[in-house]
Amino acid sequence: MRYAMAIDTKKCVGCSDCVVACQTENNVPIGYARDWVAEMVAGTYPNVELEIRSERCNHCDNAPCVRCCPTGASHIIDGGIVKVTPEECIGCGACIQSCPYDARYSHPEGYVDKCTFCDHRVEDGLDPACVAVCPTKCMYFGDLDDPSSDVSEAMKNRNYKALAPEAGTDPQIFYLL
Amino acid sequence: MKTRRDFIKISALGTGGLAIAGGAYNWANGSELAEGMSAKAAGKNLKLNRFPTYCEVCFWKCAGWAHTNEKGNIIKIIGNDEDPHCNGRLCPRGTGGIGMYNDEDRLKTPLIRTTENGQQTFREASWDEAFELIAQKYQEIKQKYGAETIAGFFHGSPGSHLGHLLHAFGSHTEAHPSYAQCRGPREVAFAATYGSGVGSPEPTDIRDTRCLVLIGSHIGENMHNGQVQEMADAIDNGATIITVDPRFSTAASKSKFWLPIKPSTDLALLLAWINVIINEELYDKDFVEKNTYGFNELKEHVSKMTPEWAYGITTLEPALIRQTAHEMAAAAPSVIVHPGRHVTWYGDDTQRERAIAILNGLLGSWGRRGGFYFPEGMSLPKFPTPELPHPEWDWKDIHDKKYPLALLPVSNALVEASIPENNPKHLIKSWLVAGTNLPLTLPDKDQTLKAMQALEFLVVVDTMPMEITGYADVVLPECTYLERYDYIRSAPHREPNIALRMPATEPKYESKPAWWIAKQLGEKLGLQKYFPWKNIEEVLDWQLKKVGSSLEEMQRIGVKKFDRAFGAPYLVDGENFEFNTNSGKIELYSTEMQNAGFDPLPSFTQHEEPQQGFYRLIYGRTPAHTFSRTANNPNLVDLKPEPWLWINPKVASIWGIENGQYIWLKNQDGKITQFPIQVRVTERIRWDSVFMPHGFGHHNKRLTRAYGKGASDAELITNVKIDPVMGGTGMRSNFVTFLTEEPEMEVES
Numbered sequence: 052m053r054y055a056m057a058i059d060t061k062k063c064v065g066c067s068d069c070v071v072a073c074q075t076e077n078n079v080p081i082g083y084a085r086d087w088v089a090e091m092v093a094g095t096y097p098n099v100e101l102e103i104r105s106e107r108c109n110h111c112d113n114a115p116c117v118r119c120c121p122t123g124a125s126h127i128i129d130g131g132i133v134k135v136t137p138e139e140c141i142g143c144g145a146c147i148q149s150c151p152y153d154a155r156y157s158h159p160e161g162y163v164d165k166c167t168f169c170d171h172r173v174e175d176g177l178d179p180a181c182v183a184v185c186p187t188k189c190m191y192f193g194d195l196d197d198p199s200s201d202v203s204e205a206m207k208n209r210n211y212k213a214l215a216p217e218a219g220t221d222p223q224i225f226y227l228l
Numbered sequence: 229m230k231t232r233r234d235f236i237k238i239s240a241l242g243t244g245g246l247a248i249a250g251g252a253y254n255w256a257n258g259s260e261l262a263e264g265m266s267a268k269a270a271g272k273n274l275k276l277n278r279f280p281t282y283c284e285v286c287f288w289k290c291a292g293w294a295h296t297n298e299k300g301n302i303i304k305i306i307g308n309d310e311d312p313h314c315n316g317r318l319c320p321r322g323t324g325g326i327g328m329y330n331d332e333d334r335l336k337t338p339l340i341r342t343t344e345n346g347q348q349t350f351r352e353a354s355w356d357e358a359f360e361l362i363a364q365k366y367q368e369i370k371q372k373y374g375a376e377t378i379a380g381f382f383h384g385s386p387g388s389h390l391g392h393l394l395h396a397f398g399s400h401t402e403a404h405p406s407y408a409q410c411r412g413p414r415e416v417a418f419a420a421t422y423g424s425g426v427g428s429p430e431p432t433d434i435r436d437t438r439c440l441v442l443i444g445s446h447i448g449e450n451m452h453n454g455q456v457q458e459m460a461d462a463i464d465n466g467a468t469i470i471t472v473d474p475r476f477s478t479a480a481s482k483s484k485f486w487l488p489i490k491p492s493t494d495l496a497l498l499l500a501w502i503n504v505i506i507n508e509e510l511y512d513k514d515f516v517e518k519n520t521y522g523f524n525e526l527k528e529h530v531s532k533m534t535p536e537w538a539y540g541i542t543t544l545e546p547a548l549i550r551q552t553a554h555e556m557a558a559a560a561p562s563v564i565v566h567p568g569r570h571v572t573w574y575g576d577d578t579q580r581e582r583a584i585a586i587l588n589g590l591l592g593s594w595g596r597r598g599g600f601y602f603p604e605g606m607s608l609p610k611f612p613t614p615e616l617p618h619p620e621w622d623w624k625d626i627h628d629k630k631y632p633l634a635l636l637p638v639s640n641a642l643v644e645a646s647i648p649e650n651n652p653k654h655l656i657k658s659w660l661v662a663g664t665n666l667p668l669t670l671p672d673k674d675q676t677l678k679a680m681q682a683l684e685f686l687v688v689v690d691t692m693p694m695e696i697t698g699y700a701d702v703v704l705p706e707c708t709y710l711e712r713y714d715y716i717r718s719a720p721h722r723e724p725n726i727a728l729r730m731p732a733t734e735p736k737y738e739s740k741p742a743w744w745i746a747k748q749l750g751e752k753l754g755l756q757k758y759f760p761w762k763n764i765e766e767v768l769d770w771q772l773k774k775v776g777s778s779l780e781e782m783q784r785i786g787v788k789k790f791d792r793a794f795g796a797p798y799l800v801d802g803e804n805f806e807f808n809t810n811s812g813k814i815e816l817y818s819t820e821m822q823n824a825g826f827d828p829l830p831s832f833t834q835h836e837e838p839q840q841g842f843y844r845l846i847y848g849r850t851p852a853h854t855f856s857r858t859a860n861n862p863n864l865v866d867l868k869p870e871p872w873l874w875i876n877p878k879v880a881s882i883w884g885i886e887n888g889q890y891i892w893l894k895n896q897d898g899k900i901t902q903f904p905i906q907v908r909v910t911e912r913i914r915w916d917s918v919f920m921p922h923g924f925g926h927h928n929k930r931l932t933r934a935y936g937k938g939a940s941d942a943e944l945i946t947n948v949k950i951d952p953v954m955g956g957t958g959m960r961s962n963f964v965t966f967l968t969e970e971p972e973m974e975v976e977s
Contacts, residue, residue: 062460064448064478066851067867068320074863075304075326081866096876096911097488101481184306186317186453187460 053195054130054168055223056182057205058105062189065090065103069181069190076169076180083156085166086181105181105190108133108154108166109214109222116146116155124162130194131223132170137162151218168192195223233681234348235698236341279732280308280786282717284384284709285321285328286854287406287428288453289717290314291787292322294710294732302329302710302732310787312454312721313429319451320852320867327863328691328708329736333932335693335705336737350703355740355748358702363752365685365701366397369658375399376619377657379642383664385714385729386689386706386742390662393746396758400622401656403639405669408956414567416633416954417581420818422594423808425635427603429719432564434458437598439468439559441552443494443584445568448478450849452569468559470552472497475846475874475919476912485552491844491917492574492835492960493542498583499832500538501553503530505590510557512592519805520589522817522828529829541832560591562598575949575958578633579830582818586830589814595799604792605720608771613758621654628653631955632824638955640670640948646679658685662706662742665694668856668923671945671959689742692860693930706742707735713743713764716771716782722797724790726775728768728782826953835961836947842896842963843879844917847941856923859934871938872908874919880909883966892967893939897946900971901939902927918964 065088073085086107093100110133117125117133124139125146135146135155140162147155147163158164169179173192177183178201182190193200202225211225278293283305291311295304305325309316318325338358339350353361369377375398380391382404391402407415415425434440435458447459459479462469469483472494480486489497505511506527516523535546542549556563565587571577593599623637626645631638643666645652646659659680670676680686680699688700697703706712710732717727735741743764750759761767769779777788799805806812810819822828838844852867853859873893875885885891890904903925913919925940949958 061482062463064456064460064482064851066320066448066451066456068318068323068451068851070867071320071324071852071863074866075323078303081862084866092911094911096476096914097486099476099481099911101476101478101912103478103481184317184323186314186319186451186456187448188317188457189460 052130055195055202057191057202057225057227059189059227060102062187063103068184069105072180072184109152109224112221115149119145119149132168134167135163151215233699236350279730281729282727283322285325290318290322290453291727292318296732300733302326308786314453319453321854324863327861329710339703341701359749359752373657376621379656379659381661381664386662388715389742389746393750395616396755398617398619400619403637403642405639405664407636408638408640410570412954412956413571413577414581417578418585420820421585421815426567429454431601431603433598433601435461437462437467437562437564439556439563441470441565442479443472445566446477446479446848451851468555474914474917487544490543495580496538496541496832499530499533500535500549503533504550504553511590515592519814521811521813521815525817561593561596563591563593572956573958573960574835575951576833577951577956578953583830586816597798601797603720604724606718606724606726606790608716609774611767626654634954640957641955643679647682660687662689665696665856667695668942671948671957673942695928705739707739711735712741727787838963842965845944845962845964846917846919847922850921859926860931865933871921871924873905874908874910874913876913876915877909878915892971893964894967895944896963899946901943903936905939
């Protein structure tokens with residue numbers, strides 16, 4: 052089993068609903084976020100292009116944050132979800148520095164926090180909060196090993212990319228182009 | 229400067245004593261709701277921790293569930309899967325609506341204007357005291373000038389309760405800025421063409437369309453939820469999107485064709501499209517012949533309005549105009565030339581909207597799948613009350629035949645009629661304002677302030693210390709939508725449906741629901757016979773039972789759908805549809821406009837252009853905010869703390885302005901923004917225009933997160949072009965220049 056997410060840049064309008072839904076679902080303190088929206092503008096008026104992406108932890112197969120964690124607080128659970136155990140985290144911040152996606156932040160309570168793919172919801176057969184709320188239904192979640200999962204279906208017949216492939220982390224968030 | 233009505237920052241009291249948490253008030257006001265619900269839940273051995281609601285962060289009113297934890301605090305809000313407005317998915321504002329409830333800057337107690345040591349201030353008051361004062365002043369006003377001189381200004385749910393109160397007292401004058409500052413022109417134009425307005429939510433069948441045409445409508449930046457969802461469906465389905473906008477909007481970035489039009493020239497483009505579709509015989513001939521009136525007059529009228537003619541006005545290549553017309557025709561009748569929502573731009577807005585209506589008529593999209601469907605709503609009977617009084621005059625007399633086709637009161641006309649030196653036929657002496665922050669909502673803020681200074685009595689009902697509260701004589705704290713009942717939402721849609729809003733928790737502080745405020749005040753005014761119910765639950769249950777539901781059922785399900793009673797959502801082949809117009813047909817040539825003395829066919833008018841060094845001010849939306857009402861919401865401020873001013877890189881380079889720099893804006897009349905705005909240098913905007921989101925630039929310090937964040941567009945909109953057809957305020961003929969150093973200004977005390 053390999054959990055992954057595909058995000059359709061053709062549909063995303065960058066409304067940030069994924070951000071606020073994550074904050075309320077996961078009790079993320081105001082001023083912090085586990086996911087965010089990036090907007091890339093290219094070209095010169097009137098030949099302009101815009102790409103909008105909802106970004107978060109890439110739950111990498113080759114996760115530098117897990118390798119560099121001195122206490123084992125950062126770890127990988129079934130399905131490849133990268134998680135942090137707050138009680139084991141000493142807040143050293145090495146993982147924050149090692150992440151090519153800047154996907155982790157220091158929680159005011161002294162540990163490092165990040166996206167969990169809402170594993171507490173996934174256990175119950177639900178989509179992560181960001182996927183469930185998205186008004187454009189531009190996000191797809193599921194098991195890449197299952198060819199009939201939402202994410203596998205979404206990636207069929209579409210071009211896609213991952214971010215910072217040069218970092219060699221084998222990220223599991225894909226952007227449909 | 230001392231004035232009769234000094235602006236009072238609600239913090240005037242300065243002590244922490246404002247918060248009277250809990251309070252003695254029984255939150256359900258005599259209802260057994262809290263106990264009743266938990267008892268019911270216990271009976272079913274369920275932990276009842278979600279309560280149905282519909283959102284009040286914007287007018288789309290999506291239905292959802294407010295979830296509470298064991299302590300009874302609201303922890304999250306999610307959409308109701310059965311709701312056609314949101315299909316189970318709220319937008320960021322709906323999801324972040326929880327911030328409206330948690331905002332510690334909320335109004336907490338009734339406040340009464342008083343003078344202490346020569347200075348005007350507010351003092352906390354009990355509800356009873358506030359009601360006594362209002363009742364006394366209202367009776368005085370009624371005696372001296374007549375109850376008709378009290379006008380209501382409302383937005384959203386509280387208006388239905390308070391409007392009833394005003395009507396019961398003898399005034400039938402209530403304006404909603406959502407008309408003359410927003411969608412009025414399209415309602416009038418579509419009514420003149422099709423015999424019925426557009427309404428809300430717009431009955432655009434975007435889900436099934438093959439071609440969606442957006443004229444300055446920025447779906448995706450406005451989060452009109454169902455519409456955004458359907459646009460995404462249309463993208464999935466491979467529909468063609470054509471976006472006309474001087475700005476590379478989000479929608480433009482999703483479009484097959486983006487037409488970067490010169491601002492203010494949209495009507496020329498529309499007429500050229502009509503010209504191509506008629507000249508090349510691309511219109512739906514059967515539909516036009518069967519259903520429309522005035523085709524030949526239209527054909528003659530547009531005969532010279534070719535794409536080459538429009539090129540010289542719009543700067544859009546004739547080939548592009550033709551190509552996009554061909555795209556629309558190829559998709560017809562599954563095509564939508566979208567009427568837009570905020571359409572009060574240049575003062576000839578009804579005529580521009582008429583051109584949109586005509587174009588849809590030629591393409592045969594009205595009443596067709598993938599075009600416009602016929603919406604149907606569930607009509608709930610009114611709880612019986614004695615007949616309401618008939619005022620001697622009302623808003624129609626205030627308009628005084630000035631805006632003959634206005635279907636609803638024009639807020640700016642009421643403001644004008646509140647200023648004695650205008651010598652209005654009927655002078656308005658008092659306002660009751662709820663849910664709308666007029667100084668930041670209406671254009672020409674100075675005129676709004678002038679009118680408020682002249683009022684004898686101003687009562688404001690709101691959840692937040694919005695700027696308008698600072699000018700009030702009495703401020704009444706309404707609880708948020710998450711803490712109250714309101715009337716049933718029954719907006720028309722593909723399927724008739726209703727949604728319930730009920731409290732998920734007790735109102736915080738001393739805040740109260742508007743229905744309760746209206747009833748209590750009504751009783752103080754001796755109008756109890758018009759409020760013959762114990763509480764709103766009784767009214768809702770009575771209404772719901774009349775349509776085969778009940779309050780108990782709606783508390784469980786939140787949204788209920790019904791079968792259509794009046795036929796299919798689309799025209800049936802061979803159907804002889806009678807349109808509610810003078811001719812019974814779709815009036816391409818409008819006899820109603822003609823009879824009222826206006827052009828029966830739309831023509832292009834040249835609008836004002838910016839002077840050297842000035843740029844047209846285009847304002848709009850940002851997805852995380854609704855006008856000024858969300859600017860202090862902690863969750864939404866976290867997403868978007870302050871507005872950007874978009875400036876084209878070439879312009880920025882001439883001015884030496886850098887990305888991220890704060891600048892002040894000065895308009896053509898010398899009006900300077902109170903606060904600076906941060907610049908975003910971007911290729912997404914033309915060189916002759918700048919863009920900023922509407923609703924920022926709050927100047928009340930009690931809005932601790934919103935205060936001083938960015939400029940307010942309302943301050944800069946002093947050149948207002950009134951639509952002679954319906955009184956709408958055209959706001960896009962304002963031009964700004966940049967001040968990179970802090971200007972010296974008189975600061976409002």
